[in-house]
Amino acid sequence: MKDSQEYKEKKAFFEKIITLYGRNVVVEILQDSSIEIHKLHLADSNKPDGAIKKILLLAKERGIEIVKHNKAALSRISKNAKQDQGVAIDIVSKTYLHVNKIKELQQYRLIALDGIQNPQNLGMIIRSCAAGNIDGVILPKRNSAKISPLVVKASAGTLFKLPVYFCNTLEEILPQLQEAKIYSLSSHAKTALNDIREEKKTVYVLGNENEGVSDTVEKLCNDSVSIPMNRGVESLNVAVTASLIAFKA
Amino acid sequence: MKDSQEYKEKKAFFEKIITLYGRNVVVEILQDSSIEIHKLHLADSNKPDGAIKKILLLAKERGIEIVKHNKAALSRISKNAKQDQGVAIDIVSKTYLHVNKIKELQQYRLIALDGIQNPQNLGMIIRSCAAGNIDGVILPKRNSAKISPLVVKASAGTLFKLPVYFCNTLEEILPQLQEAKIYSLSSHAKTALNDIREEKKTVYVLGNENEGVSDTVEKLCNDSVSIPMNRGVESLNVAVTASLIAFKA
The missing domain is CATH 3.30.1330.30 (Ribosomal protein L30/S12)
Structure with a gap:
């Protein structure tokens, strides 16, 4: 024992x-x-x-x-x-925490990353989330960029300012966040990011740089939102998307 | 003749x-x-x-x-x-234009770049501005990243969708945009980006990745604005800053 x-x-x-x-x-x-x-x-x-x-x-x-x-x-x-x-x-790291810690929070806005591969994107996401209104990033250990010197550099010294919640996969953790409203970001979604009224506990899932959110993770989300774009542009850089969520008024 | x-x-x-x-x-x-x-x-x-x-x-x-x-x-x-x-x-390029063309516009929101060096940042800025509510980017030929294959790649195919206004230096062109309200972005500014009421013609000047807006260009701006940040974070990636301006509600 x-x-x-x-x-x-x-x-x-x-x-x-x-x-x-x-x-x-x-x-x-x-x-x-x-x-x-x-x-x-x-x-x-x-x-x-x-x-x-x-x-x-x-x-x-x-x-x-x-x-x-x-x-x-x-x-x-x-x-x-x-x-x-x-x-x-x-x-x-005092800010590198097991996802179970999320359950202790009364209220949160989180960004969950589904298969981000580019360490510069990961660093920039952490930097913008630390600066903006995000309570932490959920980073799976599997099939994702790892915390590396490139990430530290791209985070511009902010890596240890923001809680990073680690898990093995999002498939494992998202079903456990039952009180949260979970949105996937998708350019095909009909609802615009700025039109939703956020719940007390909200998670935004951002997908891989090329493929977007995977099908298995998409199924675990409650709804899907998009950022409306001009000039027929099809997508934004994932770190930019994270930043727009982090600084959403 | x-x-x-x-x-x-x-x-x-x-x-x-x-x-x-x-x-x-x-x-x-x-x-x-x-x-x-x-x-x-x-x-x-x-x-x-x-x-x-x-x-x-x-x-x-x-x-x-x-x-x-x-x-x-x-x-x-x-x-x-x-x-x-x-x-x-x-x-x-039909979208690569001399800055004099700006004078023909009745109304505009522009982003002017003061010494951006990183081609990936330049590409991301163009991508976000093309997708957002920006009418063009002012890109000096001197002391700035040039349009290169790296920029094209980071722009994700959006380079030829957005007007890019070229000039030699910002020092040369900003004084000519007399009807415009010109803001420099600075983390020290007391006014927040979201608190200003935009004029019909507005230019936002973004500075170099490390040094910010140069002193000589700063003097040509009407005012300075900041993006308030949490957790003591000192600055955002310049492409993220451009994106927050481009998608400002």
């Missing part, structure tokens, strides 16, 4: 960890004292000069645990051998 | 020409019968197979003039030796 509780806590802790990589990104993170760091991972092949020297110094200053690995083990941690440059860092 | 008139007409014609490059882009343009093409330029070193074969076939079908050049001459035309792949094409 005690073991099981310990296991649960450990699992919950590790689920909240975001692993980033690349020398410049790691330097930036180490310099930002507002970011809680779990561990720093280094390839034992790294020469201790330049950026690595700086990284070691910053980690020592903050008293952060450093673990050395061979290159293959390090790339299993970074999950990006091509771009990790022998450096990865585990961040304990 | 006659020469001078001819010269003026020639100059006006060539000013409206947009030169794009790269094999896939040129194939796409040749396949789009709505785009008027002036000339196709090929490097004489191109092997006549694959994409080049297709390009030659499409150009012949449409009766388009083909000019061959040595590689150096071709890259002077494309202005991008690294990415032209030995192919460039001159487009006569």
Whole structure:
């Protein structure tokens, strides 16, 4: 019984960890004292000069645990051998939360992402939602861009300002949000975004850059809304759509 | 006198020409019968197979003039030796207009770009403005991203749907738009975008991705507006800002 509780806590802790990589990104993170760091991972092949020297110094200053690995083990941690440059860092994000936490909210406007692939779009979505009137983004782990240095860069430092609710798939979580009104965004929808009166709990689902919202997710939505466009334009960039929802008057 | 008139007409014609490059882009343009093409330029070193074969076939079908050049001459035309792949094409755009044309409009909402550098941002701005309530974009030739294949791609096929007014610099054109109310976008401005009542002729100036609107351009604006942001976020992506203006209720 005690073991099981310990296991649960450990699992919950590790689920909240975001692993980033690349020398410049790691330097930036180490310099930002507002970011809680779990561990720093280094390839034992790294020469201790330049950026690595700086990284070691910053980690020592903050008293952060450093673990050395061979290159293959390090790339299993970074999950990006091509771009990790022998450096990865585990961040304990206070804003990276399990979707179950949504059920504790009395009122919310959320954006759920169904198969967003482009890290720049994901970063821009987070930036606009953090700046606008959105209480969080629902980001599935499967079939979606992951939090990576490119996302951090495109978010312009806002990643850790906005709750990002993780789940495995939207198919799993949307049916559980029974009190919420769930809208898919679709250019074919007859109802315009600006014409709906929002409920206390509202979720907007944005689809993949090319395909839009998938059929299986569409079926889990209560209704579909569009953003009316001029000049026969067929669609907007997904980060722009998220921004228009985030700043909807 | 006659020469001078001819010269003026020639100059006006060539000013409206947009030169794009790269094999896939040129194939796409040749396949789009709505785009008027002036000339196709090929490097004489191109092997006549694959994409080049297709390009030659499409150009012949449409009766388009083909000019061959040595590689150096071709890259002077494309202005991008690294990415032209030995192919460039001159487009006569009906929507690429001299800023003087603005004076003929009775009413307008325009977005003027002050030093936008990122071609993806420029493409997204054009896409959102074409889809929203904007009558055109003012794009200086100096110190700004140029219309390129990356811009075309990020515009998702909307580039030729929206008037793009070209000028040398904003410093040159803004003082001439005397009837217009000109706003710069600035995160420091006290007036919120949604609180202003727009005049019949309104221009919004958006600044460079890092620096914002330059001091010299700022002085030519009548007022400054901001988009209020939550969570201490300092700025929005410039294409997102353009989109919020384009879809302002």
